[in-house]
Amino acid sequence: MALEPNFFERVYEVARQIPKGKVTSYGAIAKSVGAAKSARMVGYAMNSAKDLEDVPAHRVVNRNGLLTGKSHFGDHSAMEQMLASEGIKVKDNKVQDFEKHFWDPAKDLK
Numbered sequence: 001m002a003l004e005p006n007f008f009e010r011v012y013e014v015a016r017q018i019p020k021g022k023v024t025s026y027g028a029i030a031k032s033v034g035a036a037k038s039a040r041m042v043g044y045a046m047n048s049a050k051d052l053e054d055v056p057a058h059r060v061v062n063r064n065g066l067l068t069g070k071s072h073f074g075d076h077s078a079m080e081q082m083l084a085s086e087g088i089k090v091k092d093n094k095v096q097d098f099e100k101h102f103w104d105p106a107k108d109l110k
Helices: 006-017 026-032 039-048 078-085
Strands: none
Touching: 006 026, 006 039, 026 039
């Protein structure tokens, strides 16, 4: 019998599937892994993922499109630069056209 992956690993599995040029929120990931009230724990997972090259933590923002995790990338502009390189405009630490760029794992991973 296979063991259930831990919470962080389930979060990383979802985050790995965020398409380039899209963003999602901590809450959307929490909901998609069956832990709707655990957005903060998803944030902790993303903070821990900064050194995992296969987990695009820069694509995870808060529910309003704010780059709340930017301090975990070393340089405060790194997260914005990574998003910009994927065609996502950020102004005043907020993803512009957030709805256009939003990826909902609960819908897209069915």
